[in-house]
Amino acid sequence: MSVVAERLTPARRSAALTHRDVVPLVFGLTVPAVVAELMILRLFTRTAIHIPALEFLAGTYRVAAVLGRFTFHLAAVLLIAALSVLVVELARRVDPQARTAAAATAVFGVTAAAARLELIDTVTTTVLVGTCVAVLVWTAASGRGISSVPLLLFGAAFLAVAAHSLAQQVAAEGGPTVDGARLLYLGEGLALAAAASAPLIIGVRPSRRAVWFGAAAGVLVAGAMIGNGATVKILTLWNFGLAGYFPSPLYGIAVAGVVIAIVTAYRLGRRFDAWALVLLFVGAVGLHSTYQSGLVVAGLSLFVYLTCTRRRSADADETSAAALEA
Amino acid sequence: MGRTGGDTMTSHSDVDVSSVAGTRNLLTRRVGMVLVLAAAVVAAATLQILDANPATSQTTGISALRTEADLGLDPGDGAWDRVPETELPLTAQQTSYPFGGGSVTAVTVQALHDDESLYLRVTWPDSTSDVGTGAPEAFSDAVAVQFPSVAAATVPAVCMGQASSGVNIWQWRADSDAGPPDTMDEIRPNTVVDVPETANEDYPARVVGNPFDAEDAGAVQNLLAEGFGTIGPAEDQAVAGHGEHDDQGWTVVLRRELSSTAGGEPSFRMGEATDMAFAVWDGANEERNGLKSVSAFATLALSNDTVPGAGSGWIIPLVAVMLAAVVIAIARGGMRRSS
Known part of the structure; x- marks a missing residue:
């Protein structure tokens, strides 16, 4: 049996819930x-307006809109709980990587709370959120080898888009006006590269089924962008911070990469990797709200949690092997 | 494909789910999951009922600073000179037919308040002043600002809102501001008019309640919407505005009292932020209705601060960068100590 599995899954020694549960x-x-919130609130209620017979479905649409807002509130509450749990779990480790990630996640939490209470302004929020994400990307990527590439690309994309937001906010505070349009192009290109290379995070050759799932999703998205680019692009801009600067097939490849990585992770039983990927790419690179930035922070922190847990398990394996040999 | 390295327990041979301990453990975890979910559902329902959003918008922020100046609707009032400007990029409306617009690429927004009213000054480049709509082929320049119906609530869809999350739109039109032409000759020279202009009943648009044709219609229409095709006039038309055109373009000032008791119209309170988006129509480009240039949402917040002196705008970014440096230093220090 894999020791990794033992360390990541709930303890089976007693019926009581432990911190690992x-x-x-x-x-x-x-x-x-989070996925329900994305599907119902951010995608359905914003595309249903294009249904030709919507006037006959007004009641259903209204119910879906209320349900969508509820899923947002539910996801936000659970996200706060998830971030709190990760801070505690990471802070318990002696591993420096884990403690750095715990500190960055905690700083993000305090920043989001302070921003909500309007104790700090948007410029400060953007700088602190960008810093927390940078520290988490650096922490999550270190020691990962080639599988760190998608994380580094994602981090660079996030920071490029954040720099653009910051430039606008500084101008609003009376600072100089900077033309940051190139930062958006750069951020979008890096985000697509991060998504396309996402299977590297799993580090295993994807199964044929995963490739089929990914290809189907990629063709669907690229086809939708070619067929009705306006609607899809406004959705990608609102939801993921991607304005649709590049040719549609590239977005299909990016979606295929993410789907392949998630399906591969699930089929390997590595649901933590799958969850972290979902959070990272649903949060995406657009600085829309502290909720979406929180998804990114949760995804990155979960990657750090995984890395540290696996390293500890590997150390335990070595110790056991040495004891057996002795 | 094998499942080696997975983090689920289902594939491991040493998991005896039929054992008493395993069953109790599974039961305990399921009870735990149900309890956590129940607590989260209750918390989410409370937030929904209170219309409270635990997250904060990270979009471009616009501060409505306090002024003690006796501010009117004059776009050239000197009180605006040192108010910070925010440039919001615009794009062509590409969400609902008819697609179009895009001729104006950005608006510059300033905001002030005097504890009683909110003032917005919007500036955008436009080489032509299109103020007449008397002819079928003539279209007016216009600008609109849109707020969620409940300030600081869940952000609605930026294009006209959505069910359960409506928007309040203030639309200033150059033709309304200019007023109707005095004579038909101004629109169609040498036209003979043989219809007597007498009572209101002779104006069908006025009779059916078209706010644009109302006798007391001002330059700004106060509108409500909950999605495409649902826009209509608000009960009270409490928004005032005035615009002036020069060789650079339009400058328009909009004003409304901070508090509102009318349904679907937000109240602006100190310490609360709300989202705000803009749309601009260029009449010379035949833009009207959905043919317009639109912005994404920005965040408007009322501030107790007064208009800053020259150069003070750098303080906040400087403090923010210093805070970031402190976070990085703490993280590095933590890693060194742990190592």
Whole structure:
């Protein structure tokens, strides 16, 4: 049996819940809620306006809109719980990587709370959120080898888009006006590269089924962009911070990469990797709200949690092997 | 494909789910999951009922600074000179037919308040002043600002809102501001008019309640919407505005009292932020209705601060960068100590 599996899954020694049970328990609820919020609120209620017979479905649409707002509130509550659990779990480790990630996640939490209470302004929020994400990307990527590439690309994309937002906000505060349009192009290109290279995070050759799933999703998205680019692009801009600067097939490849990585992770039983990927790419690179930035922070922190847990398990394996040999 | 390295327990041979301990453990975890979910559902329902959003918008922020100046609707009032400007990029409306617009690429927004009213000054480049709509082929320049119906609530869809999350739109039109032409000759020279202009009943648009044709219609229409095709006039038309055109383009000032008791119209309170988006129509480009240039949402917040002196705008970014440096230093220090 894999020791990694033992360390990541709930303890089976007693019927009482232990601290190791809490991470899968909370994330097992958070990730479906986040996906439901994306599907109902951010996608359905904003595309249903194009249904030709919507006037006959007005009641249904209204119910879906209320449900969408509820899924947002539910996902936000669970996200706060998930971030809190990760801070505690990471802070318990002696591993410097884990403690750095715990500190960055905690700083993000304090920043989001202070921004909500309007104790700090948008410029300060953007700088602190960008810094937390940079520290988490650096922490999550270190020691990962080639599988760090998608994380580094994602981090660079996030920071490029954040720099653009910051430039606008500084101008609003009376600073100089900077033409940051190139930062948006750069950020979007890096985000697409991060998504396309996402299977590297799993580090295993994807199964044929995963490739089929990914290809189908990629063709669907590229086809939708070619067929009705306006609607799809406004949705990608609102939801993921991607304005649709590049040719449609590239977006199909990016979606295919993410889907392949998630399906591969699930088929390997590595649901933590799958959850982290979902959170990272649903949060995406657009600085829309502290909720979406929180998804990115949760995804990156979960990657750090995984890395540290696997390293500890590997150390334990070596110790056991040495003891057996002795 | 094998499942080696996975983090689920289902594939491991040493998991005896039929054992008493395993069953109790599974039960305990399921009870835990149900309890966490129940607590989250209650918390989410409370937030929904209170219309409270735990997250904060990270979009471009616009501060409505306090002024003690006796501010009117004059776009050239000197009180605006040192108010910070925010440039919001615009794009062509590409969400609902008819697609179009895009001729204006940005608006510059300033905001002030005097504890009683909110003032917005919007500036955009436009080489032509299109103020007449008397002819079928003539279209007016216009600008609109859109707020969620409940300030600081969940952000609605930026294009006209959505069900359960409506928007309040203030639309200033150059033709309304200019007023109707005095004579038909101004629109169609040498036209003979043989219809007597007498009572209101002779104006069908006025009779059916078209706010544009109302006798007391001002330059700004106060509108409500909950999605495409649902826009209509608000009960009270409490928004005032005035615009002036020069060789650079239009400058328009909009004003409304901070508080509102009318349904679907937000109240602006100190310490609360709300989202705000803009749309611009260029009449010379035949833009009207959905043919317009639109912005994404920005965030408007009322501030107790007064208009800053020259150069003070750098303080906040400087403090923010210093805070970031402190975070990085703490993280590096933590890693060194742990190592």
